[in-house]
Amino acid sequence: MTLHTRNSLFFLLIALTVTSCGGGKKRATKDEVTAPTKAESIGNIHFFLETSASMGGYLKGGTTFKDVVADVVTKANQIKPVSLYTISGKPEPVSGDINTFVAQMATTPLATGKSSELHQIFKQVGEKAKGNNVAVFVSDCILSFPDADIKRNPEVNRNDASSTLKNSIYDQFATFNKQGIGATVLAYTSPFNGTYYTYQNQKQALKGEARPFYVWIIGKQSLIGPFTQQLLESLSTTPAKRLDFGAAGALKQYDLFFGLNKSGEWRAERNNLINIEMGRKAKPIEFAIGLNLAGLPDYAQAEAYLQKNLATAVDNGEIKLVKVQRKAAVETGRMSDREQKLLSQNTHVLTFRVSTLFADEATMTLKLPVRFDSWYIDWSTMDDRSAEGRRNKTFALEHLMTGVREAYQTNGNEFASMSIKLSK
Structure with a gap:
C-alpha cells in the first residue's frame, strides 16, 4: 500500500467517525420543533370599585x-387571587377577603366619596396594570369637572365635555398605549335607587330607574384578551355591549408557509413567492401565511x-x-416539523389565490383597517336632567369613548400593514 493510499484511508476513517458521532448539523427532534411558545401569564389582578357619591344608587336594594x-x-x-380597592380620590385597599367585600356591598354604605375626575382615576388604576398585571375598574363613567368648577359655571360639563374632558381622557389613554396597555369595556x-347628580350637580331621587355602568379591564393586550374571554365564559350575566381598545401598532410581520394550503407551482424564498407558473395549463396559485394577531382586540x-x-x-x-x-x-x-413550528408562532392562517399576474414581478399588499364599534353613541346623552334624557344613557359617554378611541388609532388607522413580493 502506498503512502498516498494509506493517507486517503486515514482521512476517510476520520470523516466517517465524525459523521457517525453527529458532527454535522443536528436535526431537531419533532418535540423540539413543534413546542409552542410559552403563553404569558397574569401577574396580579387588581379590582377597583368607584365609590363616589353618584354610585350610591347602584348599591341600594336588589x-x-x-x-x-x-x-x-x-x-x-x-383565575388569580384578586386585590380589592375602592376609589373616588385615591385607591383605598379593602380589608378582608372576597366574601367579606361582597357582604359589605349589601350591608355597608360604600359610595360616600367626593366626585373625582375620571382621567385621574384611570391614571391610578393604570398604575396597577403595568407589567403582567391586570386591573378591573367598575364605574358609571360620567365625565365631569370638579364640584367647584360646576358651582362657578353650571354649564361647564356640557360646554366643555367635547374639548377639555375628552382630551384629558385621550391624554391618559395615549400614555397607556405607549406603555403597551390596552382596555376592554x-x-x-x-x-338605580338613590340620589342621581345631573351634569349641573342637581340632586334627583331615582327609584328603580335603569342606569348604565361599565366594567373596564385594563392591561397588556395579549393578557386581557384571554382573561376577558375566560371571565365572560364564567359570568352569570352577559354584558349588553362590549368594546375593545388595542395597544398594538400596525402589524408588519408574517410567516409564509411553503406547503400548507399550497396549490400550483411556486417556491418560497425569504417570505416571498418566486418561480410562479401562470397560464391556462397551470393550476391556480394558492398560498398561506401565518399571522400573530394576539396583540389585537x-x-x-x-x-x-x-x-x-x-x-x-x-x-x-388579481388576488383574493x-x-x-x-x-x-x-x-x-x-405538515412538516418546520411548518408546525411556524404555525405555533401564529394565531391565524390566511390563504390567498392569485388568478392573474400581468407582469413578471408584482407586489401584494395587505391592510387591516381599524374599526371601532359605535354603540356608545346611542348610550350617550348631553342632557340628563330628565328621565327621558338620561334613561339607559350616560352623560357625555360619547366624548369619553371618543377620547379613548383616538388614543388607540394607529398611524393610518391600521391594525396590520404588510407586503409580499410575487415573481414568475
Missing part, C-alpha cells in the same frame, strides 16, 4: 349592579372581521383572500 360586581370579583378570583344596565381577531375588512391588492395582477383559519382549526397531520 340591583343588577351588585350581582354583576359580586360575580366579577368572585370569578376573577378563581363591558357595558351593563341596572336599577378580540373582535379584530374574529374570522368574520378579517374576511370582511382585510384589504388585499396586487399592483400587477379565500380562507381564514384559527390556528386550532388547521389540520397539522401532513
